[in-house]
Structures are given as structure tokens and as C-alpha cells.
Amino acid sequence: MQQFDLVVVGSGPAGRRGAIQAAKLGHKVLVIEQGKRVGGVSVHTGTIPSKTLRETALNLTGWRERGFYGRSYRVKDEISADDLRRRLIITLDHEVDVLEHQFARNRVQHVRGKASFLSPDTLQVVKDDGEVLHVGGTSILLAVGTKPYRPANIPFDGKVILDSDELLDIEELPRSLAVIGAGVIGIEYATIFSALDAKVTVIDPKPTILDFIDREIVEDFTYQLRDRGMKLMLGTRAEKVVKLDDGKCSITLDNGRVVICDMVLYAAGRMGATDTLHLSAAGLEADDRGRMRVNPETFQTTVPHIYAAGDVVGFPSLASTSMEQGRIAARVAVGAIAKEPQKYFPYGIYAVPEISTCGLTEEEVKERGIPYECGIARFRETSRGHIMGLDSGLLKMIFSMKTRRLLGVHIVGEGATELVHIGQAVLNLKGTVEYFVENTFNYPTLAEAYKIAGLDAWNRMGEIRHAAAE
Template sequence: MDQFDLIVVGSGPAGRRGAIQAAKLGKRVLVIEQGKRVGGVSVHTGTIPSKTLRETALNLSGWRERGFYGRAYRVKQEISAADLRRRLLITLDHEVEVLEHQFARNRVQHMRGKASFVDPQTLQVVKDDGEVLHVTGASILLAVGTKPFRPDYMPFDGKTVLDSDELLEIEDLPRSMVVIGAGVIGIEYATIFSALDTQVTLIDPKSTMLDFIDKEIVEDFIYQLRDRNMKLLLGQKAEKVIRQNGKVELLLDNGRHIVTDMVLFAAGRMGATDTLNLAAAGIEADNRGRLSVNPETFATNVPHIFAAGDVVGFPSLASTSMEQGRIAARVAVGAIAKEPPKYFPYGIYAVPEISTCGLSEEEVKERHIPYECGIARFRETSRGHIMGLDTGLLKMIFSLKTRRLLGVHIVGEGATELVHIGQAVLNLKGTVEYFVENTFNYPTLAEAYKIAGLDAWNRMGDIKSEL
């Protein structure tokens, strides 16, 4: 029986970052991955595939150039599912190669197989050929990620009714699509296929979407979706889904019928913990398969067993999962783990992108903080004109008392890149004067920070409030 300082189950963002961190500290580390290749959900069915699909769709459809050449403009007239997959496979091969090299360089051992607990320190690993191994770890990090929620009432067939994993394997692009679920994944795929000129209808039982995002940003985002003829049926629920004659018919709770070529069910995900035999380790998952942890150390109720990444729930971002895995690994092997900076960016890779960092206007109001906002529209920048942008909005919120930046919120082209300027200022406790007094490259979209800063400064005045 092999013994390790740290065993990591799962090689996604949390698992690989945790494993490499422990190895850099001189520990003996084993990563167990049940997938065919290392990388986890992030590389093979989640983050990297969906973002690659998005970039390919925008490039081949000529989406970014339509501001100049009209809505009928396309780089490739007939775009196929094979066109989308071609770039995806190249990207995935590169990601796996980089990860395997990182493991080799840092002397992280890894094996392919399905892991389950025998006792709190022992894992059984069943390999593809049926061989069974047992390994023990002084500490264990569970970074198994999530899988799509697949309710029994949904007639999945992998062709006309799919989950988000199956969507990557479609053979033909649908002329029409219904997306059930207005969460991050549903919205990303709905807007990507809309950019490919698929007629998309988005359905969700809630009357609102993306409630954790600043409301003004969501309103601008919804306006853009409706402007390009996406149907948003919020506050409505699909009660029945029937496959017939190559089409799918949906019956909504208000009596409405919808007929479509394809249905994507993207209403939630579940922690991939059902095969781990958690009871043998003394751990219990919630009804969605997620694990509860100490938010500072990521330890479960069993002190030497840790969990990180999507399996512990919100915010379920690859970026935060990496940091969670690193912190968990340091604690697991007895190293000091510094608390991460307070503010991290949240990115939604829809079309258009949304990214946010810090407090929303609604959160500022709830805390009764006197504040002022500054807004810039991308069309106000020279770079925006050069790129043909009619839309795009950057919003900053400042404290009237301290003049410090409280939050930055962006919807539009490059939002997930631009947000890092605001993130740095937030974590360094910068004020509105930073944006007013500093020089930004011209012409760039980043110049929107100066425009929004000046907008807020003009509204705030040059004297600190006595409120």
C-alpha cells in the first residue's frame, strides 16, 4: 500500500493547483483522476471548452465586425459543428500537455482510476483494466468538481435534449434552441448560439437573472439580448418536454407551447461525490452533492480531509478554485497559508461578457454607505469606435466619505480582461483620484476607466463629504 503526504482526488483547477503547491513544499503527492486525461471538468467539458466554443463562434460568425459591415456579415458562410470542434480539440490537447508537464516538472505522481474511501485515510482506486489499488494519505484533498443536474422528468437523448456536457458533441448546429436555466452556464451557451444566428429562447422559473450582479449591468445585458431577438421567458417553467418527429415540444406552466430543434437543460449542477463512499470517511454531502468546509482552511468535518473547487459551492470559478486548492494544500501539509485578497473578479463569458469585482450598488445601499457612481460607455472611447462597438458599459462605485473605489462592474467586449484594473485598485484601497490623475493608453477600452472616474469625480466634487 503506497503512502503519500497528500492525495488529491481530481485534477481540475483546485486539484492541480493544490497538488503542485504541496509538491513545491517537498511533499509526496498523488493525484487520482477518473477521466481519460488529466484536467478535470474545467479542461474537458467546462471552462476551457465553453470559452473556446465562444471564441470560435465569434470569429467564424464575424460577430465583432458586424458593427461596421452589418448583421448579415459572416467570415464563414456555412458554419458547422465540426468547425467548432476543430479548434476545441487543438486547445484541449495543449491544455493537457501543459498540465502533464507541470506534474512531471514538480514530481507529482498521477494515476487514472475511480477513487472511493475505505476508511478516513485510505482510498481504493479501481483502474480501467479492473486492477484495484489501495493508497493512504496523511491528508486528502477532494477536488472532484461537479456534473450536470439531470432530473428524471427531462427526456435526455444526447441529440435533441442535452445537458451542457453533451452539447459539446452535437453533430449539427440547430436552427432553433430552447435553453432551460438562466444561470451562468445557461446564459453563456444561449448567447453563444444566438451569435451563431440560432433562434434562442431562454426559460427560467425565476423572474430575474444573475441576482449577484449589479442590477444596472444586468438591465443593460438584457436589453442587448432582446435587441438581437433572443426570447427571454423569465418567471415561466417548462412543465413537460416531449420529443417527437425530430423536434422537441415544451409545455410551459402558463399554457404556452414551444416547438424547437434542440433543448439544452442547464438548470444547475451537482457535486460529483456520489461514488466516493463518503460515509466510510465520516463525511456527508448535501442534497446537491456539495461538501461543507471551513471557508478559511477548506477542511471538512474530518480534520485531515479537505475539499476545494466547485464541489464546495459558490462562487464555482476556475480562478477561485485554484486559490482554494492552493490554500487547502498548504494547510493540509502544515504550511502557513496567507488569507487571499478580499476582492476577486467574477467573469461571465456570455456574448457580451460580464465581469464584476467588489460591491454592487444594491450591496452598497444595504450597508447604508453614502456613495456616487461613475459610468462610461464604450462608444465614448476612440477604441470603441475603431472596433465598431455600439454597446458596452463600465460602472464604478465610490464612497463619498473615503472616496475609495467600492466596486467595478462591466458589460461588453473585453470585460473579463478590463476588470483587473479595477480589482487592483480595490485591493490596494485606491480612490477616485487614481482614475482622474493617471494616464491610460490611447486608444484603448481601458480609457473607459478614466471617463467613468471623471464622471464620478464631477458628481462628487473635489471635497470629501462630511456625511
């Protein structure tokens, strides 16, 4: 049995960052990956594929140019599933090549196979050819990620009734799509297929969507979706899904309505991929969704030398935060100092349009009783926005009336996930409204929206101050 300083199960964002961090500190590291190639869910079925699919759809449909040339404008008249897959394969090959090079450069060993605990410090690895390995770890990091939740009452067939992993392998693009689940994954895919001119219906039992996002941003977002013909059937549950004789699908809702479509995507939740780990042999157990409970500062489980990081520990389930969790867990595991991460991190939703947010929402500011003011900028107010043909897009900042510090930044529109980092930096550096008023931004850029929103807030704050003085 080989012994390692750190054994990492899973090679997604948390696993690979944790493994490389420990190796850079001079420790012997092994990564176990059950997939055919390294990269985990992030590279093969999640983050990278969905964002690649989005970019391909926007390019081939000419989506970004329709503000000038009309809704009928297209770069390619007939877009097939193969067109979308071609770019995806190139992107995934590149990601895998980069990751394998990083492992080799940092002398991280990796093996393909399914891992399970034999004891708290020993794992069994069953390789594809049937060979069984036993490996020991002074510390063990579980970074196994998640898999789609597949309830028994949904007749998945991998062709027209699918989960989010299977969607990437479809043979034909549907003319109509029903998405069950209005979470981040469901909304991302719903809007991507809407951009491909499919008729999309979103079904969710909750009356609202994306509840962790500022409500004003969500209202602007949902207006855009409905404006282009998407149907949001919220506050209603899908009771029954049936594949019809003509190949279409029928969804019966709890209010008696029936939705007929070419394809159904079930995207209502994910499960931690812990069911095959034999956690009980290590003295561990997962919750009812397969997720691990950890110390949020060290990412230790109830067994001190076993750590968990990434999507398997739950919210926020972002590739960016998973990487940081894996890095911190690895440093703690090998006895290195782990600095506390910055307080504010950005959240990105790669829908069409994008949403990105950092800091407190207006609802959270109200709950805390903080006197505040908001500044708003619309992308069409910027010269760059007009050049790009944007007729939508909104940037909102929230400031404390007492300290004048930025409390939150929320963006919906083209480039939101790139623009948010300016606000993130100001948040973490405790900047005030004066930064945006006095700073110079490149012209013409969408980043100019920060100055417009800053001036909007500054003017409002001044009006309130003068009124109070009177």
C-alpha cells in the first residue's frame, strides 16, 4: 500500500487546486478521479461545457448583433447539435491538457478509478480494468462534487427527457423545451436554448426565482425573458412527465394544466456524489442530499484529518469558491498557515443575459437596518452600450448613508461577470461612493456604468443630506 501526505478524491476545481497547493509546499500528493479524464464535473458536464455552449449559441445565432440588425439576423441559418458540440470538444481538450500539465509540473500523481473508504485513513481504488489499489493518506480531501438529482417519478431516457449532464449529448436541437427547475442551472440552460430560438417554458413550485439575487435585478432579468417569449410558470409543480407516441413529451402540472414540448430538461437540484465512498468506514455520514458538513474555516469534517471542499459541501457551489476552499483545506491539512479569504466574492450566473453580484442585496441591507442609498446605471446610457447595440443591461450599487461605503454591486446584462470585479475590489478595500465619482474610467466602455451609477447615488445622497439640514 502506497502512503501519501494528502489523498484527494476528485479532480474538479477544489480537488485540483488543493492537490497542487499541497504539492507546491513539498508534499506527496495523489489525486483519484473516477471519470475518463481529469477535470471533474466542472470541465466535463458543468461549468466549462455550459459556458462554452452559451458562447457558441450567441456567436452562431448572431444574438449580440440583433440590436442593430433585427431579431431575424443570424450568422448561421441552420444550427445543429454538432455545431455546438464541435467547439465544446476543442475547449474541453484544452482544459484537460492544461490540467494534466499542471499535475505533471507539480509532481502530483493521479490515478483513474472509483474510490471508497476501508478505514479513516485508507482508501480502496477500483480501476476500469478491475485492478484494485489500496492507498493511505495522512490527510484526505473529498472533492467529489455533485451529480444531478434524478427522482424516481421522472422517466429519464437520455434522449428527450434528460438531466443537465445528458443535455450536452443531444442529437438534435429541440424546437420547444420545458425546463423543470428554476435554479441557476435550469435558468442558464433555459435562456441559452431560448437564444437558439427554441420555445422555452420554465416550471418551478416556488413563486420566485433566484432568491439570493437582488430583487430589482431579478425583476429586470425576468422582464427580459418574458419580453422575448419565454414562459415562466412559477408557483406550480410538475406532477407527471410522459413521453408521447409521437415522440413529444407531456407534463401535467398540479394546477391541472398540461405542457407539451419536444424535450424536457429536469434541473431541480443536485446530489453530493458521496454514495459510493462508503463513508461509514471512515466514521462519516452525508446529509439527505449527499453533502458533507464541514468547519467553514478549515473545511474539516467530523473526522479531523478528513476534509471536504467544493460543491459537495453545498452553497455557494461555484468553481471560483471551490478552488479557494480546496486551497485552504490543503494548507490546513499539511500544517501550513491558511489566510482567511476576502469577505466578498462574486457570484456569476451565465444566463442570457448574464447576472453577477457581490456584497449585500437591497433586501439584506433593509433587514440589517442600515440607512442606504442606491445608484443605478443602464448600459444604454453609456456610449459603449450604444455602440454594441445594447437596449438592456443594468448596474446597481448600494451605499451606506452613514459611512458612504459600497455595500453591494449587482449587474444584469452583457459582460456582467467581468464587470463585477471592479465592485468586488472596492467592496473588499472598503471604498466609498467618492471613488466612483472621482475615478477615471476608459471611454467608451461598459465600465463607465460605475461612474454613472456612482454619480446617481452621490446626487441622491446629497439631496437627502441637504433636506435633513433644512
